[in-house]
Amino acid sequence: MSSSFVHLHTHSEFSMLDGASKLKDLVSAAVKDGQPALGVTDHGNMYGVLDFYKECKKQGINPVIGIEAYMAANSRLERPTRKGKVDDTGGESEGGEKLYYHLTLLAESSQGYKNLIKLSSLAYLEGYYYKPRLDWELLERYHEGVIASTGCLGGLVLQALLR
Template identity: 50%
Template sequence: MAVDFVHLHVHSDFSLLDGAASVKALAAKAEKLGQTALALTDHGNMFGAINFYNACKEKNIKPIIGCEFYVAPESRFEKKETPGGKKYYHLILLAKNETGYRNLMVLCSKGYTEGMYYKPRIDDELLAQYAEGLICLSACLAGELPVLLLNGEKEKAEAHVRKYREIFGAENYFIELQDHGLKEEKKASKLLIEMARKVGVPLVLTNDIHYVEQKDYVAQDILMCIGMKKLRTDTNRMQFEGSEFYFKSGEEMAQLFPEYPEAILNTVRIAEMCNLEIPQPGPILPIYKIPEDFSSKEDYIRHLAEGSLKKRYPVITDEIKNRLNYELDIVIKMDFVGYFLIVWDFINWAKNNGVSRKAWA
């Protein structure tokens, strides 16, 4: 029997030198497996968001735009490690709507402009400020919650859960369960489930996708080696354990935590909560301010063009007038008047200020 499931923790090749899956391949795999929605949560960026959105739409898959953020242990302005040696933690955020999408973009930008320290980092202050329209998942073993629990800091872990539930709202905060066959995950999962039950936070099952097919783990490992300038034969380097970080079917995912079916159901529930529509943009040009003597930009460009005729032709024949009107009519019909005026303006400025130009300008 097919299992309804949605992947919510997914990396593409826009997770630079880490993810080994193109957005088109991810969308195609979701279609092949009969999955109706799919998230993209690249590390610290949204570079692939629009390409992913379009790829999913082409396959009739609901796109869920997200990001796996790097969160500073304290302030994003603190450019140092904490006493425990942590520079950042991971955190998954998903956009429910346009407001959430805009907040994702703001958070990404501020990570680069304000929080850059090894990685583009945000902090709890920013999360509280831009939480509207977002769903939060506790992330992988690199998330703050699993780290605190594995370190035996249960009181801090509970305080962390309660704080994030307050920031995002009880309906928008979920504790992630993952199982890629790692011993630490087994230990963490038990603690995460206990914490979820104690505080009353829903569970959600994810797979930390970094490649589409299981055999692609080799390509992903090579990418990481390139990023670290290491050889695959070098044992003293970071690498993923095993080959379970691939795009699994709903049936495969259901086998991981069969005693917690709600963790599967919540993936679909989250997908239903996310309903972002990104309009396809047309040309976005500055508005050219015309002199007050003219009623429209069309009148102004005709005035400029007719004035230029007198400089170029000693005698203006009907043929020349007709050619000008023909060309202006095309420019106006295609709504390029503003563009032509903008180009005329900066070329004219360049002429008057001794800036070199192409021969035709």
């Protein structure tokens, strides 16, 4: 693989029910593949960030720190009545609207890293409803140094295309 290619959206054992790869194995695979960096974006949390950072430094590649956030369809403070099972693409509420969407967020700078930590914490403290959810209001407040990507099946863009 070319040294210009980097996986920016991977999940580790810290993505509950969605990631089986250990951080050390992910980093080793990226190094073996010749990638200069690796991004880990676990679902709804940043529990593995410190271990990921240390492992990347130990193996000589750059860590790209991120999170795959759960974005509330409306406000993180709302608690809509859900209909059926909440699956990994956001489930549905009584009105047929998704309860949440996925949004991949990456730290571009140290300020971006601090903002991701703040967003992750607020998702649990203020937005927890089946999942730790953010909303656009919080992202507007803590967006500096953060890169967002909708490149996920559970993202707003792809979910709109699937409807």
